[in-house]
Amino acid sequence: MSRISARGFAVASATAVTTVGAVVGVAAGGPAASNDNVEATAAGTTLLADIPAGQQAQVQTASLAQQADAQSAQASAAAKKSAEEAARIKAAQDAKAKKDAAVKDKASKDQADKDAKDAKDAKARDLETQAASRAESRSTFKVQSSYSVSDVQAIARQIVPADQFQCFSNIVNKESSWNYTASNGSAYGLVQALPGSKMSSAGSDWQTNPATQIKWGLNYMNGRYGSPCGAWSFWTTHHSY
Structure with a gap:
């Protein structure tokens, strides 16, 4: 070799x-x-x-x-390097997708809140319209020198909301038996306002006009108990309201 x-x-x-x-x-x-x-x-x-x-x-x-x-x-x-770059791009895409989803969710929640508020406002307007309608109907009551129980109940049905009338009626039955001139010491009228002069805020004819007494009594029950039915629930436990 x-x-x-x-x-x-x-x-x-x-x-x-x-x-x-x-x-x-x-x-x-x-x-x-x-x-x-x-x-x-x-x-x-x-x-x-x-x-x-x-x-x-x-x-x-x-x-x-x-x-x-x-x-x-x-x-x-x-x-x-290519794999790392692809991973970086994927992470950026995922982060953007998550952010977009969060923005979309917030927009949906904001819209739901707006819809709920609009619905609440619409209901409030309806109640105001109903109240105005009842007030208008009260202004058309014919003043009489005296009223029977059936007359007073008919007036009450026009003023008190239908779903609250039975509770209102229960209280009036217990307090005055639908007698608009009933008195018990300083208490007076259908709902036994104490003192009776409180009802002057609803009208100067509070002593003789059952419509004025009903209006005052309804406002009182709504203001203190939320509704006539709320007042009746309290009454059944305490026997007064």
Whole structure:
């Protein structure tokens, strides 16, 4: 088997590396290494024992493997960077989607609150309209010199809301038996206002007009107990209101 010197091995190694570098350099558009550089490298190499000439191919193969490893490492780094960038973009998209959902939820809640307020306001307007209607109907009551129980009850039905009339009637039955001139000490009238003069806030004819007494009694029950039924619930426990 032929042998070459250590210098020959160094030149061969440098040539192999340079050959690979030249190939890569040319592919990348760069200048190829010169033979002078090869010789200079070989010249500075420490002499070794003679190496079989056939190992020149192994040296070239090792150099190509190093290049392949380097390229593989670069590809792995690029793939990792790409994956990190994709993860960053995905996180940003998720955060935006979450923010958009929160904004949408708030808008829906605000709309629901507005709808509820509108409904409440509409109901309040309806109640005001009903109250105005009842007030108008009260103003049309014909003043009489006296009123029967049925007359007084008919007037009450026009003034008191239908769903509250029975509770109102229960209290009046207990307090005065529908006698608008009933008195008990300072208490007076259908609902036994104490003193009776309190009812002057509803009209100066509080002593003779059951409509005035009913109006005052309804306002009193609504103001103190929320409704005639609230007043009746209190009355059943305390026997007064």
